[in-house]
């Protein structure tokens with residue numbers, strides 16, 4: 001018994017040695033050299049050469065990859081993945097929500113951003129979420145028909161495809177239709193995600209019909225999950241493009257539901273919705289250039305602002321996640337979020353002093369207020385004095401193709417399953433993105449963020465977001481593309497992935513896996529993930545930080561690093577079901 005086991009092992013060893021010998025001696029020197037993996041690290045990325053899709057769910061990522069293999073570019077694959085996630089990842093993948101897509105086009109050497117954030121309906125009013133006593137009515141702003149902004153996802157995905165894709169809409173949307181129509185086996189992750197929201201979903205008969213069994217529980221793991229009505233909606237989009245959603249039957253079903261349940265989105269709101277192409281924000285960070293989201297997202301501004309503050313410090317010398325390092329990170333976070341509370345909103349409606357906020361000069365000024373060994377209590381930090389020169393639950397995926405194009409996209413219904421309200425006959429969930437407005441300036445929103453008048457409700461305006469699809473460039477080419485869900489936590493999550501990659505030279509899997517910290521000015525709490533050592537926490541507390549070990553993970557990144565012609569992908573292991581599809 002013992003010997004019969006040993007013999008094959010010996011044989012295998014001999015074969016391996018022979019192969020090693022042959023391969024090292026028959027090399028012509030012309031072959032593509034495999035990338036060097038640094039085994040000194042505890043986490044390894046997936047590796048690809050010709051194309052990669054990193055996302056929160058396997059079937060949708062594989063659909064993106066099949067589009068790449070069939071000759072599509074990264075934009076085609078991103079749009080296919082976006083539509084597929086609306087089927088396979090209903091907690092955040094969506095047709096009824098909105099988001100931001102950052103695109104790098106290699107041949108044109110151009111980066112552009114598609115803003116498909118939801119808008120406030122024309123009937124919206126600044127005090128629409130206040131009760132008689134002037135308090136924010138949380139149930140109205142989170143879970144009613146009024147919570148929904150005019151959806152942007154379909155317009156966003158279609159305009160990305162029209163402008164920069166290479167394949168017809170029917171081709172990229174077809175796999176999503178097939179999945180919705182024929183169904184797919186319920187994964188552990190999907191079962192878990194529905195189970196966690198089952199109680200709330202059960203309150204809306206239409207959502208219960210779509211997502212729950214007759215006993216009002218999550219469909220069992222392995223059962224086939226079909227969505228016929230969603231398939232029909234996708235087919236209307238496939239046939240008629242944006243008119244298949246913003247006009248005709250889909251629009252009619254949405255407005256009928258609004259009319260019958262106290263909502264205010266009407267046919268004019270839907271008809272006039274447009275995705276907006278914007279220039280992304282840019283700023284240098286040491287030898288790199290950071291390219292990220294402009295308003296109505298706050299993400300790009302604050303990621304850049306914090307990097308500006310941290311740029312000149314010897315971060316590497318402090319060492320990753322030492323008390324000193326976390327102290328400086330935290331102090332930069334507090335100052336950025338304080339500014340967010342005052343200056344940020346939709347720049348098409350209010351003046352946002354973007355240039356000033358992302359300037360190195362401004363960072364120097366606010367950086368001066370940071371003590372090297374003492375926490376500044378948040379109550380002593382006010383939004384900075386910006387000299388304005390004005391004349392008068394979310395998901396992320398990242399795609400890279402063999403042509404050098406890269407797409408990194410965050411989109412959302414806001415909460416997991418949005419408002420938990422489904423529109424009869426369409427298979428789609430309504431977002432609750434109106435909750436991202438400052439319903440009452442100065443009162444914390446769902447993420448504890450304090451916001452000002454700049455983010456007040458105005459018809460047609462886009463609520464301030466934290467979504468931050470971001471790229472880091474070196475010599476004009478992307479070397480890193482990343483993003484995350486997590487509401488207010490998105491911004492600090494993306495910041496730390498950038499620092500881990502660019503300052504601490506980590507591969508992308510290690511960069512994603514390191515424990516993270518988060519501070520957002522108010523509340524004055526430094527949230528740390530398990531993994532930040534107890535001694536470090538003691539020192540931080542001695543410095544005056546109010547440290548709380550977070551019971552929930554901070555963010556969930558989906559990233560691709562690009563180096564020497566190779567693609568390195570990492571799906572954050574903080575949540576189940578993520579996938580790197582590559583070839």
Ligand code: DON
Pocket residue numbers: 393394395412413414415416433436464465466467484485486487488490
């Ligand atoms: O736009 C925003 O900032 C939020 N609506 C994002 C929500 C989110 O990330 C929820 N995911 N965990």
